[in-house]
Amino acid sequence: xxxxxxxxxxxxxxxxxxxxxxxxxxxxxxxxxxxxxxxxxxxxxxxxxxxxxxxxxxxxxxxxxxxxxxxxxxxxxxxxxxxxxxxxxxxxxxxxxxxxxxxxxxxxxxxxxxxxxxxxxxxxxxxxxxxxxxxxxxxxxxxxxxxxxxxxxxxxxxxxxxxxxxxxxxxxxxxxxxxxxxxxxxxxxxxxxxxxxxxxxxxxxxxxxxxxxxxxxxxxxxxxxxxxxxxxxxxxxxxxxxxxxxxxxxxxxxxxxxxxxxxxxxxxxxxxxxxxxxxxxxxxxxxxxxxxxxxxxxxxxxxxxxxxxxxxxxxxxxxxxxxxxxxxxxxxxxxxxxxxxxxxxxxxxxxxxxxxxxxxxxxxxxxxxxxxxxxxxxxxxxxxxxxxxxxxxxxx
Numbered sequence: 001x002x003x004x005x006x007x008x009x010x011x012x013x014x015x016x017x018x019x020x021x022x023x024x025x026x027x028x029x030x031x032x033x034x035x036x037x038x039x040x041x042x043x044x045x046x047x048x049x050x051x052x053x054x055x056x057x058x059x060x061x062x063x064x065x066x067x068x069x070x071x072x073x074x075x076x077x078x079x080x081x082x083x084x085x086x087x088x089x090x091x092x093x094x095x096x097x098x099x100x101x102x103x104x105x106x107x108x109x110x111x112x113x114x115x116x117x118x119x120x121x122x123x124x125x126x127x128x129x130x131x132x133x134x135x136x137x138x139x140x141x142x143x144x145x146x147x148x149x150x151x152x153x154x155x156x157x158x159x160x161x162x163x164x165x166x167x168x169x170x171x172x173x174x175x176x177x178x179x180x181x182x183x184x185x186x187x188x189x190x191x192x193x194x195x196x197x198x199x200x201x202x203x204x205x206x207x208x209x210x211x212x213x214x215x216x217x218x219x220x221x222x223x224x225x226x227x228x229x230x231x232x233x234x235x236x237x238x239x240x241x242x243x244x245x246x247x248x249x250x251x252x253x254x255x256x257x258x259x260x261x262x263x264x265x266x267x268x269x270x271x272x273x274x275x276x277x278x279x280x281x282x283x284x285x286x287x288x289x290x291x292x293x294x295x296x297x298x299x300x301x302x303x304x305x306x307x308x309x310x311x312x313x314x315x316x317x318x319x320x321x322x323x324x325x326x327x328x329x330x331x332x333x334x335x336x337x338x339x340x341x342x343x344x345x346x347x348x349x350x351x352x353x354x355x356x357x358x359x360x361x362x363x364x365x366x367x368x369x370x371x372x373x374x375x376x377x378x379x380x381x382x383x384x385x386x387x388x389x390x391x392x393x394x395x396x
Contacts, residue, residue: 011075013077015047015054017074017081020324025327026040030268030269089321095338098142100141103138105138107173117168118166120166120169121168122356125356133357136364140184141367145304151282152283157367157370158188158365159190159306159368160189160191161309162193162352164225164354165195165196175208177363178212181211186215188218192289194224196225210241213242218242220287222234223309224269227266246262247266248264250273250277259281261284263278270289275296275299278300284303291305291307298343304370309327310347312334312350313325315361335348349363350364
């Protein structure tokens with residue numbers, strides 16, 4: 001009996017792990033909300049139906065072939081897959097050339113709960129002890145990028161993502177977040193999707209987003225939650241607030257003689273980019289909602305990719321990290337920096353959420369300062385000095 005229980009425990013753990021994996025992958029698709037609900041119900045039903053079989057059917061070696069093969073898969077998941085993934089995650093390091101620091105603003109203390117918690121149906125979650133949803137971390141990252149031309153050295157990009165406007169928050173919560181982001185000097189402001197969860201909050205878009213301005217412009221894409229509602233209205237609301245729509249397209253910006261290409265896509269829910277038509281440019285930045293699009297972007301030579309969608313998992317357990325992650329890569333692209341060849345990805349933890357509950361995962365806004373390598377900066381500095389001398393001689 002002892003041996004049976006020693007096998008049964010990893011069997012059940014593996015079974016539940018495979019359920020979570022299937023759930024995560026299903027949430028990375030562009031299924032309708034109704035189909036996604038049916039998929040969730042089907043996966044949960046299959047999982048619950050199978051559990052009594054695992055517990056009550058005697059020694060697994062006596063099972064029919066198909067259940068026995070599945071049992072072997074469950075055991076392999078628990079005894080091999082989970083330890084390997086856990087070790088990889090434990091030893092994952094921030095890519096080279098990245099320095100970051102941050103500070104937290106606790107809006108539950110100042111201005112206080114009465115000013116930021118709304119009357120929506122999920123508001124009670126914001127009152128749970130230890131819930132970090134009303135803390136906002138301001139993250140500043142300095143990125144030394146080998147492909148960055150000297151003319152773009154010092155370029156500042158501010159990213160906000162996954163605001164999820166709904167009435168469980170008051171509008172003032174998002175206005176304060178926007179005010180905090182606006183305190184940073186910015187050349188570009190990027191919003192990477194999931195604007196709202198409630199159509200009645202559409203009127204919040206302009207007063208919140210009009211606070212955000214970049215010297216070279218403000219750019220936005222949508223997210224899967226926006227596409228479940230009224231994507232056309234959300235896009236127009238962002239445009240009225242001064243944001244250019246980057247859905248499925250690239251825009252080229254001239255910066256002191258260097259060409260910056262800026263693209264965006266909320267695929268698989270919104271229009272996809274033609275990755276065979278990546279424009280010629282000195283540096284390319286891509287805004288994506290789901291980090292699932294990163295491997296394809298990296299294969300096409302995109303230099304910097306900014307994403308959201310995964311919220312860092314919202315609830316992160318010690319050692320294991322997040323459990324639920326709406327990605328076909330499951331928990332891989334959870335948060336932070338990832339490198340693939342020359343391409344660098346940042347996955348933000350976002351600001352809000354349809355269910356505002358966060359443990360071990362603080363909402364965040366981020367500013368990136370792009371730095372050229374020292375070798376790239378020197379020729380530019382000499383060139384600028386030469387230009388200065390020429391101009392001076394002409395004036396004389």
